[in-house]
Amino acid sequence: MSAPLVDIRNVSHRFGQHPVLKNVSLAIEPGSYTILLGPSGSGKTTLLSILGGFVTPSEGKVFIRGEDCTSVPPAKRPTTTVFQDYALFPHMSVGSNVGFGLRMQGVDGATRAAKAREALALVGLAAAFDKKPHQLSGGQRQRVALARALVIEPAVLLLDEPLGALDLKLRRQMQDELKAIQKRVGTAFVHVTHDQEEAMALADHCVVMNDGRIEDEGAPERVYARPKTRFSATFMGESTILAGKAGDSRDGRVTVTTGLGSISLPGRSPADASVALAIRPEHLVLGDVKGDVALGIAKVSDVVFQGSFKRVLAASTQDPALQFIAKAPASAAVRAGDTIAVSCNAGDIILLAD
Amino acid sequence: MRAIVRIAAWLYAIAIYGFIFLPVVMLVLFSLQATSFPIPPFTGPSLRWYQAVLSDPRLTSALVNSLLVAVLSSLASVTLGFLSAWGFARFVLPGSALLRGLITLPLTVSYLIIGMGLLVLFNWAGVPKSLIAAGVGHVVINLPLCFAIIYSQMGDHQINIERAARDLGAAEWKVLLMITVPVMAPAIFAGFFLSMTFSWDEFVISFLLTRFDTTLPVEIWNLLRSGLNPKTNAVGSLVFAVSIVLVVFFELTLLRRKPA
Numbered sequence: 001m002s003a004p005l006v007d008i009r010n011v012s013h014r015f016g017q018h019p020v021l022k023n024v025s026l027a028i029e030p031g032s033y034t035i036l037l038g039p040s041g042s043g044k045t046t047l048l049s050i051l052g053g054f055v056t057p058s059e060g061k062v063f064i065r066g067e068d069c070t071s072v073p074p075a076k077r078p079t080t081t082v083f084q085d086y087a088l089f090p091h092m093s094v095g096s097n098v099g100f101g102l103r104m105q106g107v108d109g110a111t112r113a114a115k116a117r118e119a120l121a122l123v124g125l126a127a128a129f130d131k132k133p134h135q136l137s138g139g140q141r142q143r144v145a146l147a148r149a150l151v152i153e154p155a156v157l158l159l160d161e162p163l164g165a166l167d168l169k170l171r172r173q174m175q176d177e178l179k180a181i182q183k184r185v186g187t188a189f190v191h192v193t194h195d196q197e198e199a200m201a202l203a204d205h206c207v208v209m210n211d212g213r214i215e216d217e218g219a220p221e222r223v224y225a226r227p228k229t230r231f232s233a234t235f236m237g238e239s240t241i242l243a244g245k246a247g248d249s250r251d252g253r254v255t256v257t258t259g260l261g262s263i264s265l266p267g268r269s270p271a272d273a274s275v276a277l278a279i280r281p282e283h284l285v286l287g288d289v290k291g292d293v294a295l296g297i298a299k300v301s302d303v304v305f306q307g308s309f310k311r312v313l314a315a316s317t318q319d320p321a322l323q324f325i326a327k328a329p330a331s332a333a334v335r336a337g338d339t340i341a342v343s344c345n346a347g348d349i350i351l352l353a354d
Numbered sequence: 355m356r357a358i359v360r361i362a363a364w365l366y367a368i369a370i371y372g373f374i375f376l377p378v379v380m381l382v383l384f385s386l387q388a389t390s391f392p393i394p395p396f397t398g399p400s401l402r403w404y405q406a407v408l409s410d411p412r413l414t415s416a417l418v419n420s421l422l423v424a425v426l427s428s429l430a431s432v433t434l435g436f437l438s439a440w441g442f443a444r445f446v447l448p449g450s451a452l453l454r455g456l457i458t459l460p461l462t463v464s465y466l467i468i469g470m471g472l473l474v475l476f477n478w479a480g481v482p483k484s485l486i487a488a489g490v491g492h493v494v495i496n497l498p499l500c501f502a503i504i505y506s507q508m509g510d511h512q513i514n515i516e517r518a519a520r521d522l523g524a525a526e527w528k529v530l531l532m533i534t535v536p537v538m539a540p541a542i543f544a545g546f547f548l549s550m551t552f553s554w555d556e557f558v559i560s561f562l563l564t565r566f567d568t569t570l571p572v573e574i575w576n577l578l579r580s581g582l583n584p585k586t587n588a589v590g591s592l593v594f595a596v597s598i599v600l601v602v603f604f605e606l607t608l609l610r611r612k613p614a
Contacts, residue, residue, distance in 0.1 A: 054521075073520070075520050075521070075522075081517075089518075089519070091536040091537060100522050101523055152523070
C-alpha cells in the first residue's frame with residue numbers, strides 16, 4: 001500500500017490548559033476532497049492550522065509526501081491556504097496577488113503573468129487581472145484567493161470555511177464550482193465547514209469532528225446512511241432517536257427493547273448495553289402501517305412545507321418525550337393535530353452504541 | 355432678536371479666529387514691508403526682505419540644516435516607530451502594556467527636560483553638540499508619536515494578510531517590506547509628515563544641543579536678539595509656509611485613506 005499524501009499521526013493540541021485536539025489521526029489520499037465537518041469548538045480549524053503550519057501541535061506528527069512537516073513553517077511546506085476572509089493583498093492588483101507565490105519562488109515576470117492569467121481563467125475571472133481587490137464582489141475575491149493558492153501547485157490546498165461569508169445562493173453556486181475546479185486540477189483539497197449540506201455535496205472523504213476528536217470518517221454516503229456514533233448521526237442530517245436496551249443477538253439480528261416495545265433489527269450489540277436507534281426522516285412512513293416495524297401512533301405537532309417535501313414533526317402518544325421527524329411528499333394531506341400511525345423498515349434503522 | 359444672536363455668533367467667531375490668526379497675518383504682512391521696520395504703516399508690498407533672507411548664507415544654511423534634520427530624524431522615528439508598533443501588535447511580549455506605556459511616555463515630558471537630559475547625557479558620553487545630537491533629540495520626541503499613530507492603525511485584519519504572504523513562501527523581511535509596509539502606508543506617511551512638522555520648528559532641543567551649525571528656529575532666535583526687522587518676519591513666514599505644506603500632507607495621507 002502506498003503512503004498517503006498527508007499522514008496526521010496521533011496529534012494533540014492544547015491552547016494553554018484547554019485541550020482542543022485529542023489524539024487525532026487522519027490520512028489524506030492524493031486527489032481527494034476531504035471535508036472536516038463539525039460544530040464550532042470541535043477542533044477542525046485547529047487541525048487545518050496544524051496542516052498549514054500556522055500552529056505546531058503539542059504532540060504528534062504531520063507527514064506530507066512522506067516528509068515530517070510537523071514544525072516546518074508555512075512558507076516552506078507544500079500547502080497553501082484559502083483564508084475565510086480571503087486575505088487578499090489590498091495594495092496589489094488581482095494579477096500581482098495571484099502571481100505573488102510565484103514571485104516568492106523567483107519566477108520571472110512574464111512567466112508569472114502567464115501563469116496568473118491561466119489560474120484566473122481556471123476560476124472564471126480572466127478579465128479581472130488588472131483590477132484591485134476592492135473592486136471585486138465577495139464571490140470574486142473568493143475566486144482570486146483560490147487562484148492565488150492554486151497557482152503555485154501545492155500538494156494540498158487548505159480551505160478555511162471558504163464559503164462562510166457568502167449568501168446562500170452564491171454559496172451553492174461556488175460549491176459546485178469548487179468541486180469542478182478540484183476535479184480539473186486534481187489537487188487534494190481539505191475544506192473546513194460546519195455546514196453538513198456543503199459537506200455532503202463536496203466531500204469524497206467526510207471527517208466528522210466533535211470535541212477535539214474524529215467521531216466518524218468515510219464517504220459521505222456511508223457517514224449519512226450508517227453513522228458510527230450518535231453525534232455523527234445527529235450532526236450529519238436529522239434523525240429520530242429511540243433510546244433502548246439491547247437484548248440477545250442471534251443470526252446477525254438483535255432485539256432492542258424501547259419505549260415503543262421490542263424491535264428486531266439487523267446488527268449486533270453486547271447484551272444489556274444501552275443503545276440508540278436512529279431513523280432518517282425519509283425512512284419514516286406515515287399513515288397506514290407499511291413498514292415492517294410499527295412505531296405506534298403519533299400526534300402531528302407541526303408541518304413545514306419545504307417546496308419539494310413537507311417536514312413533519314410528531315410526538316409519540318406512547319412516549320410523549322419521543323419526537324418523530326419525518327419527510328412526507330409535498331402532496332401529502334397531513335396537518336398539525338392529525339393522529340397517524342408511524343412505521344419503518346428494520347433495515348433502515350441505524351443501531352448506535354449510546 | 356434672532357438676527358442679533360446670529361450677528362453676535364458671527365462676531366464671536368471672527369474674534370476667535372482673529373485671536374488665533376492675527377499674529378500670523380501680521381507676521382506675513384510685515385514680511386512684505388518695503389521700509390526697515392516691521393511696524394505700521396504698511397509700506398509694501400515688497401519682496402526685498404525675502405531676497406535678503408535668501409542671500410544670507412547663515413539663514414540659508416540653517417534652512418538646509420533644518421530640512422536635513424527634519425527629514426533624517428523623521429525617517430529614523432517612523433522606521434523605529436513602525437518596527438515597535440509591529441512588534442507590539444504581532445507578538446505576545448511580557449509586560450506588553452507597561453512597555454507600550456513607556457514608549458509613549460516622552461509625549462508627556464517637556465521638550466526642555468528631554469533637551470537638558472540629552473545635554474547632560476551627551477556631555478557625559480563625550481558626544482559634542484551638533485546637528486546629529488539635535489536629530490537624536492528629535493527622534494526621542496517623534497518616535498512615540500509615530501509609534502502611537504502606526505500602532506493605532508495596525509488592526510487584526512492585517513494578520514491574515516501577512517499569514518497569506520508567509521503561506522505563499524515569503525520570508526519574514528519580505529512580508530514586512532512587501533505587505534505590511536504598503537498596507538500601513540497611510541499611517542506611516544502620516545507619522546512621517548507629523549514628525550517633519552514637529553522637527554521643523556522645534557527650538558528648545560536644537561538650541562541646547564547644537565553649536566556652530568544650527569537649525570532655522572535657533573538662527574531666527576539669534577536674529578531676533580538684534581531687534582525686530584522685516585527679515586525675521588520673512589524667514590518666519592517661510593517657516594510657516596513649510597509647516598502648512600507638511601500639515602496638509604499629513605491630513606491628506608491620514609484622512610483620505612482608501613477603504614481596504
